[in-house]
Amino acid sequence: MNRSAAPATLPLPPASGGRREGDPPGRRRWVTIEDPLPLESGVRLPGVRLAYETWGQRAADSSNAVLVLHARGLGQARRIAHITYRSEPELGSRFGGAPQPGEEPGRGGRYQVESYLDHHAAKLVHRFDAGSYVALTEAMNGHDIGRGRGGTARALRRAAMPALVVGVDSDRLYPPPQQEELAALLPGFDGLRLVNSSYGHGGFLIETGQVGSFVRELLPPSSPLTPSPLLHEELP
Structure with a gap:
């Protein structure tokens, strides 16, 4: 898309695009859709006005225009x-x-x-x-269990509970070497378990038999459950 030259007196509005009537228009322009706009849900929006912004210099035949959706x-x-x-x-x-x-x-x-x-x-x-x-x-990428705890290795060494680390041998998103590193840092853990699968990262959702066998290694045999009294409390 193209960005037209704007007067220097008009500041660039925030990137969020949030705007109320009366705010400086910045480099925005508007187009009004007079006919109701049908949505996939079946609802029709009347009187839609859209803001847009252009970058660069548009060619006379608009052949260099790119619409960013x-x-x-x-x-x-x-x-x-x-x-x-x-x-x-x-x-x-x-x-x-x-x-x-x-x-x-x-x-x-x-x-x-x-x-x-x-x-x-x-x-x-x-x-x-x-x-x-x-x-x-960004929230997932920024998650760091070692932040404020002296680093990842030190944080994992504090995890005293039983643990199970399972990787998929064809997983390219979280490859086995990364799972091996995690398993090595957990105290008392005896090694990485590998699911053999041709389904890549989705293998843990598909190879339920292999995953189930590893989970059974970690969990003790089932014992009769005693219902919690809270489950049987009568509501007022």
Whole structure:
């Protein structure tokens, strides 16, 4: 998109885009959609006014214009991530180079693997706003159990409870060497358990038999449960 030159007297508004009537317009421009705008939920929004901003110098024929849509960017990020989550052998055996039924890749159609990735992109886009997902991702990336505790190794050495560390041998998101490092830092832990799977990071959700056997190693045999009296308390 293009950014027109703006008078120096107008400060750039916050990146959040939040604005109330009467606030300085900054470099924003507006367009009004007079017809009701239908949403996927079936609701129709009347009198929609959209703000937009342009960067750079637009060509006379607008051939250099690029419309930035956050939802499309989130969907594309999901497609790329999903290729990392799942393994190449799995995707190859499930889809190979087969076209999507009823579509011709040579004429604008998709391959089956593209349809699969489009499906997962659409699921994420419908669940999360792109901005909120960025905030969630930054929160996860910034999580550090060693912060304020003398570092990761020192923090883990304080964990005296029984622990189980399980990795998936084909996991490229959290590869086994990282799980081995975690297991080595936990006191009294006798080694990493590995799930054998061709499903990559998703293997722990699919190989339930292997995961269940490892969990049974950690947990004691079941004993009859005594219901808590709180569960049987009558409400006033």
